[in-house]
Amino acid sequence: MTNSLDVAAIKKDFRVLDQVQNGRRLVFLDSAASSQRPVQVIDAMSDFYNSTYANVHRGVYRLAEESTNRYEHARRNVARFIGASNHNEIVFTKNATEAINLVAHSWGRTNLTAGDVVVVSMLDHHANIVPWQMLAAERAVEIRWIPVTDDGQLDLSDVDRLLDGAKVLAVTAMSNVTGAITQMDSLIASAKAAGAITVLDACQYVPHLPIDVDALGADFVAFSGHKMLGPSGIGVLWGRMELLESMPPFLGGGGMILNVTVDGFTPDAPPARFEAGTPPITEAVGLSAAIDYLDELGMEAVRAHEVSLTAYAMRKLTSELGDSLRILGPSEPAQRGGVLSIELEGVHAHDVSQVLDEHAVCIRPGHHCAKPLMRHFGVAATARASFYVYNDESDADALAEALVAARDFFAL
Amino acid sequence: MSSLEDLYREIILDHYRNPRNRGELETPPAHRTEGFNPLCGDEIVLFLQLDGETVADVKIGGQGCSISQSSASMMSAAVKGKSIEEVKGLVTQFKSMMSIHETEIGGDGSETEEGLSGQDGSSATAELPLGDLEALRGVVKFPVRIKCATLGWNTLTQAIDEMAESA
Numbered sequence: 001m002t003n004s005l006d007v008a009a010i011k012k013d014f015r016v017l018d019q020v021q022n023g024r025r026l027v028f029l030d031s032a033a034s035s036q037r038p039v040q041v042i043d044a045m046s047d048f049y050n051s052t053y054a055n056v057h058r059g060v061y062r063l064a065e066e067s068t069n070r071y072e073h074a075r076r077n078v079a080r081f082i083g084a085s086n087h088n089e090i091v092f093t094k095n096a097t098e099a100i101n102l103v104a105h106s107w108g109r110t111n112l113t114a115g116d117v118v119v120v121s122m123l124d125h126h127a128n129i130v131p132w133q134m135l136a137a138e139r140a141v142e143i144r145w146i147p148v149t150d151d152g153q154l155d156l157s158d159v160d161r162l163l164d165g166a167k168v169l170a171v172t173a174m175s176n177v178t179g180a181i182t183q184m185d186s187l188i189a190s191a192k193a194a195g196a197i198t199v200l201d202a203c204q205y206v207p208h209l210p211i212d213v214d215a216l217g218a219d220f221v222a223f224s225g226h227k228m229l230g231p232s233g234i235g236v237l238w239g240r241m242e243l244l245e246s247m248p249p250f251l252g253g254g255g256m257i258l259n260v261t262v263d264g265f266t267p268d269a270p271p272a273r274f275e276a277g278t279p280p281i282t283e284a285v286g287l288s289a290a291i292d293y294l295d296e297l298g299m300e301a302v303r304a305h306e307v308s309l310t311a312y313a314m315r316k317l318t319s320e321l322g323d324s325l326r327i328l329g330p331s332e333p334a335q336r337g338g339v340l341s342i343e344l345e346g347v348h349a350h351d352v353s354q355v356l357d358e359h360a361v362c363i364r365p366g367h368h369c370a371k372p373l374m375r376h377f378g379v380a381a382t383a384r385a386s387f388y389v390y391n392d393e394s395d396a397d398a399l400a401e402a403l404v405a406a407r408d409f410f411a412l
Numbered sequence: 413m414s415s416l417e418d419l420y421r422e423i424i425l426d427h428y429r430n431p432r433n434r435g436e437l438e439t440p441p442a443h444r445t446e447g448f449n450p451l452c453g454d455e456i457v458l459f460l461q462l463d464g465e466t467v468a469d470v471k472i473g474g475q476g477c478s479i480s481q482s483s484a485s486m487m488s489a490a491v492k493g494k495s496i497e498e499v500k501g502l503v504t505q506f507k508s509m510m511s512i513h514e515t516e517i518g519g520d521g522s523e524t525e526e527g528l529s530g531q532d533g534s535s536a537t538a539e540l541p542l543g544d545l546e547a548l549r550g551v552v553k554f555p556v557r558i559k560c561a562t563l564g565w566n567t568l569t570q571a572i573d574e575m576a577e578s579a
Contacts, residue, residue: 350452350477350560351420358416367453380453380475409416410425410478 005297005305007392013038013293014390021360027398030362032176032204032339032386034226037290041229044289045282056281057255057272067281074284075271081291082221083212084238091237091244091271092279096203097127099222099237100170102274103199104131106247107220108168114140117166119196121146122376123154123175123182126369128201128222132170146171148376152178152329156187163194171198173205173221177370177382178329179310179336181205188217197243203227207388208306208337210299213238225283229389230290234283237274244270251276294389302389306338309387313340313396320400324407328377338387341368344403347410349381355409356383359402418550419557420478427482427544432489435471437461442469443575447567449559454480456564460571465496472564479548479557484564486544496572503565506545510558 011017014036019026028036048070054063056071072087079087093099108131112118118132122145136143144162147155152175163169169191174181184200191198197219205211206221207228213221220239226232249256249267253276258266267273294302311333317325321344328341344352349365356363363385367374374380385399437444437459447456454476461469470488475481487506491499551561 348475348477348481350454350479350557354419354554354557355416365452371453374453380455381477409420 005301005389007305007390010038010297010390011392013040015039017390022358024360025398027359027361027395029385029387029391029395029399030364031207031227031388031391032368032384033364034232035207035229035388036390037229037231037286038293040293041231041286041289045231045286048282048285053282055278070288071279071281071284074288077288077291078236079238081295082206082236082238083214083216085214086241088269088271089238089241089244091239091274092284093235093237093274094233094280095226095235096201096222096224097235099220099235100128100199100201101131102237102250103220103222103239104135106250106274107197107243108132108135109139110246110248112139112141112167115142117142117144118168118170119144119146119162119166119191120170121154121172122148122372123152123178123180124170124172124370124373125176125201125203126371127203128170128172128199129372132168145372148178148373151180151331152373152377153180153335154182154187156183156190159187159190160194163190163196166191166194166196169196169198171200173200173202173211174208174337174339175329175370175373176204176339177341177368177373177384179204179339179341180330181209181335181337184216184218192217204337204339207294209303219243225287225290228287228290229293230287231280231283234280234287236287239270241270244274247273249273249276253277255279297389305389306387307333309391309393309396310336310338310340312393313338313385313387313399316393316396316400317342317403320404321407325403328382338391339384340386341382341384342403343379343382344407347406349383351410352383352403352406355406356399356402359398359405361385361398361402363399415553419554421547421550423544423547424478424482427485428478431472431481431485433471433485433492434473435459436473437469437471442471443571443578445567445571445574446474447563447570449476449480449563451559452477454560454563456480456484456567458484458564458567458571460568460575462496462575467491467494467496467499476563477557477560479551479560480563483545483548483561484567486548487564487568490543490545491568499568499572502542503569505542506548506565507562509542509545509549510552510562 054067056068075090076087149155188198199220200218202221202223206223225234256276258268324345326343330336353365442459442461445458455474457473459471472484
């Protein structure tokens with residue numbers, strides 16, 4: 001395995017990128033919202049539908065058995081990819097948001113009562129804030145906030161006090177706005193020392209960096225398929241088995257029971273307990289193919305590529321746009337992922353994005369579902385460009401050129 | 413860049429760079445209303461002060477893109493000194509300018525005609541000239557941005573409704 005990606009070859013696998021808008025090559029820089037997927041993933045899903053599909057865990061006919069095998073193989077593949085030794089600790093959900101809601105609803109409503117403390121962070125996505133606020137509103141649970149530093153990292157200077165007496169630490173592994181990567185080892189150790197479980201939102205982390213959940217020490221890790229070259233409609237919750245076993249079901253229905261009588265029901269063991277109804281079967285097959293694709297590239301190489309590309313883009317943007325540009329987040333590329341939240345002086349993010357669209361450059365304007373953080377930075381919105389395996393320096397150059405055009409168009 | 417210039421007409425950029433009626437009013441006598449575009453985070457804070465049935469003063473705060481801010485700025489200039497009835501007519505006119513074209517994009521021209529005549533019939537006052545607001549006509553070619561252009565107007569409608577309720 002080499003330590004660099006052959007991006008020209010990778011680009012060919014992503015046919016959606018092979019198009020022209022307004023006479024310009026499409027430049028896709030919105031992977032932090034949702035990545036594109038390679039032909040290998042699309043073919044795996046299409047082949048599965050054409051050859052194998054049937055509902056899982058039910059039928060005894062060959063298609064049903066093979067479909068179940070493929071679905072369960074996907075579970076094992078996800079487990080292996082994130083370093084979980086027990087594949088039954090992998091619960092498939094519809095997305096990462098549902099995964100976190102599952103934890104807040106099932107573990108939270110079993111274990112938290114009035115006066116208990118949940119620690120969240122200003123850096124988090126609404127998906128790891130609002131489920132806890134809902135619980136807080138219902139149960140009079142106290143929410144404490146880990147603040148952020150000026151360069152968009154978690155401010156852990158007072159974290160032991162915040163965690164004192166807390167039952168939950170709900171935190172992002174990597175910010176979808178500033179790109180800051182959480183120093184998880186020490187933070188999770190602090191949570192453990194305080195007696196709190198850690199619920200990690202790893203949506204921006206798992207697609208971009210190697211992870212080993214067994215070694216990490218967190219209790220729950222959530223991420224989504226569509227941000228890691230897989231399909232939408234599938235998310236993953238990894239949870240420590242002893243916790244999963246202690247939790248009541250989240251959704252009730254078929255597939256999650258051992259027995260049902262007129263008097264009640266007996267839930268099945270995890271992960272089935274948390275997979276009520278027909279699961280995202282073909283999506284699991286697609287996610288597994290996406291994992292195979294990432295494995296082929298090597299996650300160390302993916303990370304190295306993104307650090308190098310982010311460093312290049314930060315240099316390029318700064319040299320082209322100088323003081324009119326502000327990039328939120330850590331200045332050191334090794335401390336961050338390939339997410340650049342940009343403020344262009346005097347030009348609102350919407351207007352930046354509109355001009356960039358004319359240049360066929362796809363980025364995302366807005367609050368990125370992180371309004372507490374945006375308020376902290378005193379901005380309503382940023383223009384966010386994010387990189388993945390199919391991006392290279394030519395894409396960063398196109399971004400810089402389009403940003404210069406935006407600045408000039410709106411020049412005061 | 414021709415389509416960009418359709419969207420960002422000079423008058424729009426002028427209102428964005430030099431917003432009219434920017435600021436706050438004392439509450440009471442003014443009424444304060446906040447409007448949000450939850451998708452993008454744009455915020456409008458509108459202060460409306462009536463003198464009987466007339467808009468005595470209006471101020472706009474908040475932050476947002478050139479379209480939402482210029483639309484709110486033009487709106488503030490257009491409604492000042494007008495009666496509530498005239499303002500309601502203007503809101504209807506502006507919003508139909510934004511939605512007529514949405515219908516046209518959908519390819520159904522008949523609803524367009526109905527919408528216009530219905531609006532004419534329902535308003536006793538003569539149509540006010542949209543003036544500068546005509547410049548925002550280009551926004552409808554960018555459907556994602558229509559919500560930006562209407563944010564201030566929806567906030568104004570909300571303010572008028574709230575004031576009527578509390579009166």
